[in-house]
Amino acid sequence: MTDITLLDGGMGQELVHRAGDKPTPLWSTQVMIDHPGLVAQVHADYRAAGATVHTTNTYAIHHDRLAGTGLEDQFEALHHAAIKEAQGTGRIAGSIGPLIASYRPDIHPAHDVAVPLYAEIARLLAPHVDLIVFETVASVAHARAAMEAALPTGKPIWLSITIDDEDGSKLRSGEAVADILPVVEGAAALLANCAAPEAMAAAMDAFAKGPLPFGAYANGFTQITNEFLKDKPTVDALSARRDLGPEAYATFAMGWIGQGATIVGGCCEVGPAHIAKLAETIRAAGHTIV
Numbered sequence: 001m002t003d004i005t006l007l008d009g010g011m012g013q014e015l016v017h018r019a020g021d022k023p024t025p026l027w028s029t030q031v032m033i034d035h036p037g038l039v040a041q042v043h044a045d046y047r048a049a050g051a052t053v054h055t056t057n058t059y060a061i062h063h064d065r066l067a068g069t070g071l072e073d074q075f076e077a078l079h080h081a082a083i084k085e086a087q088g089t090g091r092i093a094g095s096i097g098p099l100i101a102s103y104r105p106d107i108h109p110a111h112d113v114a115v116p117l118y119a120e121i122a123r124l125l126a127p128h129v130d131l132i133v134f135e136t137v138a139s140v141a142h143a144r145a146a147m148e149a150a151l152p153t154g155k156p157i158w159l160s161i162t163i164d165d166e167d168g169s170k171l172r173s174g175e176a177v178a179d180i181l182p183v184v185e186g187a188a189a190l191l192a193n194c195a196a197p198e199a200m201a202a203a204m205d206a207f208a209k210g211p212l213p214f215g216a217y218a219n220g221f222t223q224i225t226n227e228f229l230k231d232k233p234t235v236d237a238l239s240a241r242r243d244l245g246p247e248a249y250a251t252f253a254m255g256w257i258g259q260g261a262t263i264v265g266g267c268c269e270v271g272p273a274h275i276a277k278l279a280e281t282i283r284a285a286g287h288t289i290v
Contacts, residue, residue, distance in 0.1 A: 007265020
């Protein structure tokens, strides 16, 4: 059968739920500041569930996110805090989220602005992680900037795109998922994340035409709302689905594996119980988790 890499599930939403605090635009970064050790607990729970790759809580640590918060001088310290909380869990993926905002390719910075900003984070993460993962990449331009920024580190790069919830053959920008393939030379894997699980099959079909290992980790939101797409949004503008329990999610993920995916896990609103069920289902199908 197949060797499957099992990612962890969502970190940010899991932290927000466990902390019980009102969400802020700093999202999981604020929770990490206010509740030291909670990130490490979430990592440990995903490891216990069977995950073999653990993503650092660095998705939202950007200079633009910290602007006006009084934490502007904590940029490096926050990255190191997140890395420390992930240590000892297994393979570590250093997360780099989108500049400015998620799901907003229309406001992603120009290439010459984006590359040095992504490169600064890649250099911070590289000495402490096993690989670098760019998450929620919403356009070809975003992908191109990410690859140029991280290749000089010499670390394996996983590029993870976010796709249209209604048509998984398209990026959030409206560009075809297939248009990503010529841009990812030098990447170690190609993934899709933070979109509806129903949309992922079309993306897997596109990935299968390329040369890279591929996979998916979907979210459990009902939809990405217009309210969330405003300036400095908070996640309480989003709501979780009630029809995506661990068994239902595992069924989707096994479908992606059937299409050739070898890397699966979960994104926002997919928690340790989902990953535990997915691990059980993968093994029951005769695959090996690596």
